[in-house]
Amino acid sequence: MTQASHRQRVVVVGAGFGGLFAIKALRKAPVDITLINGTAYHLFQPLLYQVATGILSEGEVAPPIREVLRRQQNVDVRLGWVQDVDVENKVVSVAGPGIEYTVEYDTLIVAAGASQSYFGNDKFADHAPGMKSIDDALELRARIFGAFEVADLQTDPEAAQRWLTFVVVGAGPTGTELAGQIAELAHRNLPGQYRHIDPRKARIILVDAIGAVLNTFGDQLSAGAQRELEKLGVEVKLNTKVVGVDSTGIEVEDADGRHRIPSVTKVWAAGVAAPPLAAKLAEATGAKTDRAGRVFVEKDTTLPGHPEIFVLGDMMNLAGDDGKPLPGVAQVAIQSGRHAADQIKRRLGGKETGQPFKYFDKGSLATISRFSAVASIGKVHLSGFPAWVVWVAVHLFYLVGFKNRVTAVLHWAVSFIGRGRSERVATQQQAFARRAIREYGDPFARERAESGDLPAPTQAAAPEREPLSVRE
DSSP states (O other), rough: OOOOGGEEEEEEEEOOOHHHHHHHHTTTTSEEEEESSSSSSSOOOHHHHHHHHSSSSSHHHOOOOHTTOOOOOOEEEOOOEEEEEEEETEEEEEEEEEEEEEESSSSEEEEEOOOOOOOTTTGGGGGEEEEEEHHHHHHHHHHHHHHHHHHTTTTSSHHHHHTTEEEEOOOOOOHHHHHHHHHHHIIISTTSSSSSSSSSGOOOEOOOOSSSSSSSHHHHHHHHHHHHHHHHHHHESSSEEEEEETTTTTEETTTTTEEEEEEEEEOSSSSSEEEEHHHHOOOOOOOOBBTTTEEOOOTTTTTHHHHEEEGGGGGGOOOTTTSBBBOOSOOOHHHHHHHHHHHHHHHHOOOOOOOOOOOOOOEEEEEETTTTTEEEEETTEEEEEHHHHHHHHHHHHHSSSHHHHHHHHHHIIIIIIIOSSSOOOHHHHHHHHHHOOOOOOOOOHHHHHTSSSOOOOOOOGGOOOTTTTTTO
C-alpha cells in the first residue's frame, strides 16, 4: 500500500457490524483497506448472554476476523487499539500488544463500538461486570455457575442464599434476556444436580431506574415481558436506582428509601458510552459530543469539515426521522457501514457525494425465556412463541459463518428442548482475571521490563483498553 499505487487507502477502526459491513461492501472497490481492531475476532454481541449462561461457546458468537475476510484480498488485518488520530497528516497511532505503530489513510472509518457505562461509578465494575465483550461473558459464566457450586458448600443458610441471589441491573434487552436465562437455569436446568441446595430457591432480581421493562418496545409488549419474567420467578424492581455495589451486596434506592440486597453475583446491563477514542477524535476535528460521548456527525455520517472521516454505529450521534438520535443497535451499524462504503465508491467514481444516511428500522427483538420472546417490527407486535421463531430466524441470519449457524442450532436444541447446557465449563482464571490483570499490569510491558528493555510497570501504568469490536 504505497503512494505509488495510487489506490485509495481506507483505514477502518473496529470490526463490529459497522466496520465489517463497510469492508465487505468495498470488496470490489479499487481501495486498500487496513482494519485495526483490539481483538482478533468479530463479536456478535446480541448472543453474549447465551455465552454467559452456558448455551453457546464463545467461538460461536466470535468468529476470527481473518477467517471471515479470508477471501477479500484488499484487506490487511492488524491487531491494536487506536490511541490518537492526526487529522492534518491523516495518520492514526496504534498501540498493539507490546508494539506501537502508525497507519496512514486517505479515508478513515471509525466504528469502534461502545463500552459499558457505570454512570461515573466505575468502581462498580469489580463487583458487577458488564456484558460487552467475550471476557465479560466468560467472567459472568464463571461467576454464575460458580455461585451454585459455592452455595452448595455453605453451612449457613444466609450465606447460601447470598450466593443464590443474582441481581441484574438494567431492564433493557440484555438485562431482560440474561435475567430470564438465569431463572431458567435455576428453575429448569439445574434442579436435582445438587445435594445440599435447591437451585429453585435462587432469587433473580432485575433492577432498573426507569419504570418499564424493555421500555422501547411499547407499553403492551413491555407489560407482557414483565409478566413473563415474573412467571419465571424473576423479581422485577422498577423505579429503583442503584447507589452502591460491593462484594457481598448491592444498595438500591426506591420510593420507600434505601435498601440493601445481599448478593454475591451482580451483573451490570445498564448504560453504554462511546469509547475514549470518540473524545479524542472530536477534539482533533472540533466536533461536538453528547453526554454519552458520542460524536455529532453530518447527515452523511462524516465529521464536520472532514468529509474523509466517517463515524458509524454506536459512536455517532445522528438524528433519525423522528428527531431523536438513532439507537445503538446492530442495524444502525450495519446500514451506516454500507452507507459509508457507498459514499467512498461514489467519490472514487467521480460522482456526487454527501447523500444523507437514511436508516430503515427493521424492528426490535428480545427473548424472555425458551420459546418466548417479544418482537416490534413496524406496526407488527408479536409476543410468545411466534416472536421467538422470528428471533431465531433473524439471529441465525446474522451469525457469521455456516458452521456457527449449525452448532448454534444444535446447542439451542440441547438447551431449549432438553434440559442441558452445553457450555458450563468455567475456570478461576475467567472469574478473577480482570482484577489480576489490572494488579499485574500490562503483560507485554512487564516482559520487556524483565528483559531489561523498560522500567518495571506499576499498577497505574496498566491501561484498561476496551476491545474495539463491541456491539450491542
